[in-house]
Amino acid sequence: MTSVSAGNTRGAPAQSWAEPDFAPVLRAAKAGEGMAFERLYRWLAPQVTNFAAARGAEDPEGIANEVFLRVFDLLDRFEGEGTAFRSWIFTIARNQVIDAHRARSRRPQVAGSDIPDLPVEAAESQAMRSLGAQRIGSLLAVLSDDQRDVILLRMIADLSLAQVAVVVDKPITAVKALQRRGLRRLQSEILSEVMTP
Numbered sequence: 671m672t673s674v675s676a677g678n679t680r681g682a683p684a685q686s687w688a689e690p691d692f693a694p695v696l697r698a699a700k701a702g703e704g705m706a707f708e709r710l711y712r713w714l715a716p717q718v719t720n721f722a723a724a725r726g727a728e729d730p731e732g733i734a735n736e737v738f739l740r741v742f743d744l745l746d747r748f749e750g751e752g753t754a755f756r757s758w759i760f761t762i763a764r765n766q767v768i769d770a771h772r773a774r775s776r777r778p779q780v781a782g783s784d785i786p787d788l789p790v791e792a793a794e795s796q797a798m799r800s801l802g803a804q805r806i807g808s809l810l811a812v813l814s815d816d817q818r819d820v821i822l823l824r825m826i827a828d829l830s831l832a833q834v835a836v837v838v839d840k841p842i843t844a845v846k847a848l849q850r851r852g853l854r855r856l857q858s859e860i861l862s863e864v865m866t867p
Contacts, residue, residue: 700746722763725767
């Protein structure tokens, strides 16, 4: 029995999901049971949020919410097991991120627009998280979009090569090549930073 960890969402306890549990939860969600929807969300929302953040989305949590709204609207059409469900979710997530990037590039930049007041966290925590995100972002920026998607789907979403192939709509051999080239590129980038005095 394989177990998939859902991670944490805002301090919620981590959920562990055994693959045999998927079918009854899916049936319950299709029947409209709220607890089943919540279980599906808690299972994958943290990974979808992390994927969207790593792909540079302005609002990763908003992307995750949009993904799950879409999933819940289309849930009656889904047929398959848990691994197919994960592939389906990340196909929707990838498309949402691409759409968000397109919309952002078409949106006019307004100087001096009002910025809403947001809760302020400790400056040290914010700076450390920002540095980590900037570092990851700068490393991922050297990759092509396809390489970045493959590596993020493999590492953050924990999808198999076959699942990634479904999400990015490419043959497995192409996914393997993208992963290999992307990892080599990351390795050379990290090594060049280490070797530079």
